Amino acid sequence: xxxxxxxxxxxxxxxxxxxxxxxxxxxxxxxxxxxxxxxxxxxxxxxxxxxxxxxxxxxxxxxxxxxxxxxxxxxxxxxxxxxxxxxxxxxxxxxxxxxxxxxxxxxxxxxxxxxxxxxxxxxxxxxxxxxxxxxxxxxxxxxxxxxxxxxxxxxxxxxxxxxxxxxxxxxxxxxxxxxxxxxxxxxxxxxxxxxxxxxxxxxxxxxxxxxxxxxxxxxxxxxxxxxxxxxxxxxxxxxxxxxxxxxxxxxxxxxxxxxxxxxxxxxxxxxxxxxxxxxxxxxxxxxxxxxxxxxxxxxxxxxxxxxxxxxxxxxxxxxxxxxxxxxxxxx
Numbered sequence: 017x018x019x020x021x022x023x024x025x026x027x028x029x030x031x032x033x034x035x036x037x038x039x040x041x042x043x044x045x046x047x048x049x050x051x052x053x054x055x056x057x058x059x060x061x062x063x064x065x066x067x068x069x070x071x072x073x074x075x076x077x078x079x080x081x082x083x084x085x086x087x088x089x090x091x092x093x094x095x096x097x098x099x100x101x102x103x104x105x106x107x108x109x110x111x112x113x114x115x116x117x118x119x120x121x122x123x124x125x126x127x128x129x130x131x132x133x134x135x136x137x138x139x140x141x142x143x144x145x146x147x148x149x150x151x152x153x154x155x156x157x158x159x160x161x162x163x164x165x166x167x168x169x170x171x172x173x174x175x176x177x178x179x180x181x182x183x184x185x186x187x188x189x190x191x192x193x194x195x196x197x198x199x200x201x202x203x204x205x206x207x208x209x210x211x212x213x214x215x216x217x218x219x220x221x222x223x224x225x226x227x228x229x230x231x232x233x234x235x236x237x238x239x240x241x242x243x244x245x246x247x248x249x250x251x252x253x254x255x256x257x258x259x260x261x262x263x264x265x266x267x268x269x270x271x272x273x274x275x276x277x278x279x280x281x282x283x284x285x286x287x288x289x290x291x292x293x294x295x296x297x298x299x300x301x302x303x304x305x306x307x308x309x310x311x312x313x314x315x316x317x318x319x320x321x322x323x324x325x326x327x328x329x330x331x332x333x334x335x336x337x338x339x340x341x342x343x344x345x346x347x
Contacts, residue, residue: 072167095123097144097275099164099172100189101129107173140276181283185248216246220247238291261285261286264304266296273291
């Protein structure tokens, strides 16, 4: 198996996972007395996707702190990032029924599923999901549950769950959450001021006005990926496919690059995407060579894991068939 992302190998796995999601969504929407769907109060969301994303972030931040979630930014951001991978809006009502003890396993499954198809980007996003493996306590899980419920009630899936990548690329839901959770002094020290969407949209229009097929998009101060989003949308407006382009981006902030890695999946930038954490002023290539080498190593590791799993499955089938033959012969 080559070190290129082999999407076809995982078609069967992804198909089963999608079927499981659909079944969960159907179960959640069956008529029941006092279901989560019946208790949910639908609200009117802003027509502007960017304003809607800000509203989601503001309410999530309020929910996190009001439930005493603490000063860890990775937990609420990682929770919203995980939810943004769902492509079935109806799953919202099922999520609202989950107990605290079910949340860690759910989040592990979400991140594990994404690792199968994009291990390179999920590895970069590790700061957003490492906490799930730390066995969060009940107190922290209550804050996580509040974040999930608040995000759903405020229409997160209206922004992220559409099958069409153009629709779910209309806004960056992680940027206002990241900047809203970060203390002002920390932002000033880091120089972290994300470019407004209106500005990045204008820059994207200028950038690709005379673009050619197969262009490389390079962003040395990536943040959560806002410039990538604008360029991808501008390409789609022209009938071009972001998968035909190479996307290279880095930032000095590890949480920001983790968000950008998640967004690269949500926005469907394609297999030729590399994101990493590095200081663009520190080295000649801003760590690009090392990042590409690490990306290759991670993909090769995934391929080896999948090959081993496929081999073990075939071996179990052969052993099962052999047992049946021996039982038939004994009879």
